[in-house]
Amino acid sequence: MAASCDIMIVGGGPAGLAFACSLAGAGLDVRIVEQAPLEAIAGPKDDGRAIALNHASMDILGRLGAAQRIPEHMKSPLRKAVVLDGPSPYSLVFDSKRRGADTLGWLVPNHAIRKALYETFEDCAAGGLMTGTRAEHVRPMADSIAVTTSDGSVVETRLLVAADTRFSSLRRQMGISAFMHDFGRTMIVCDMAHEADHEGTALECFFHGITVATLPLADRHSSIVLTVPSHEADRIMAEQPQVPAEDVERRLSGRLGRMTLFGERHAYPLVAVYAHAFHAGRFALIGDAAVGMHPVTAHGFNFGLHGQHLLAREILSALRLGLDMAAPDVLARYDRAHRLATFALFHATNGIASLYANDAPPARLLRQAGLRIANNIPFLKDAVVSRLTATAR
């Protein structure tokens, strides 16, 4: 006879772990299936990503008990974001002071978020965790879904939740199609030390063929994000450490003073994904499996946290009313709310990313005009800042 559980989450990344933590204490038998070994989940290595968390996300992590586990020196305040078009000094500025806030958000290393969520998951006994195990096949049944894992066992679950990356194999198996856009670009991320103080300011500078972003970290360090055509990525990754440091220093016109590469470089090909539905019978998508963002507007994990929070809220409310937590209307409410929160920004982000990757003269003119228009519409800047500083509901 197959084993059974209430909720199986496939993927023990940050979205899957946060979702399990959100359900802790509800009396549900929750299991996470994760293909990576336990060491990679319990003690994740630095993957170069500095995640810009907005106020709502920090709020959700705080309520779960995870934010408190992230060491203070790893939460670097983001006070200002400045967008520049090439070497032109004209800039579009988003300042936290505009809404009377101290910060727009915080930059936190991805591995620190993942570690904090794993520790929270363990401490609040949020469920079982099967590591080194891959979810291979799914078979929808009348009142459950049977999942076959790589060790040959079969588990029947009342609700299956996929948090298995933007290339989700479960999404495909459950017949949910997705919009996918390959930008033909790769992001190279690394840590650089610099002479000048960044003053909590993030810079996003768009040059011909390449974008340089600097995200302020502690102690005169910044996370540097280079977006380059994918065919150039291998060459740049193989360069001697001082080459990218000097290149960034030159492109920033010395704004941060002398730059020094610190640690390894990591490369991420850029593919954006948006699932055409976030649910099917007894099945839901969360995290990047639902919405896999281009990182330029730093929304991916913020959306992931928000989505899992919405789904958990619908499930807990159904349980309180004694209803089926995986009923179609419960999952449909989550789907609608998450779509409403993400759809417009997903497409706007893709539009911005494509415009800034395009070096044709009309696109360059449009970019320059765009910065000036955005700068002169105060309510637009207010809307962006208040969105970043709003707390979770």
Ligand SMILES: Cc1cc2nc3c(=O)[nH]c(=O)nc-3n(C[C@H](O)[C@H](O)[C@H](O)COP(=O)(O)OP(=O)(O)OC[C@H]3O[C@@H](n4cnc5c(N)ncnc54)[C@H](O)[C@@H]3O)c2cc1C
């Ligand atoms: C360079 C870069 C910068 C970013 N910056 C930001 C930012 O500033 N702000 C922001 O909000 N977001 C940012 N993001 C996005 C953020 O990192 C992602 O949204 C987030 O990591 C997604 O988490 P997840 O749990 O959905 O997926 P993942 O982290 O991809 O985890 C999925 C897990 O599922 C497991 N898995 C997959 N298939 C199976 C299977 N069949 N069986 C078992 N396990 C499986 C995998 O091993 C993995 O552990 C950035 C991303 C990149 C690449």
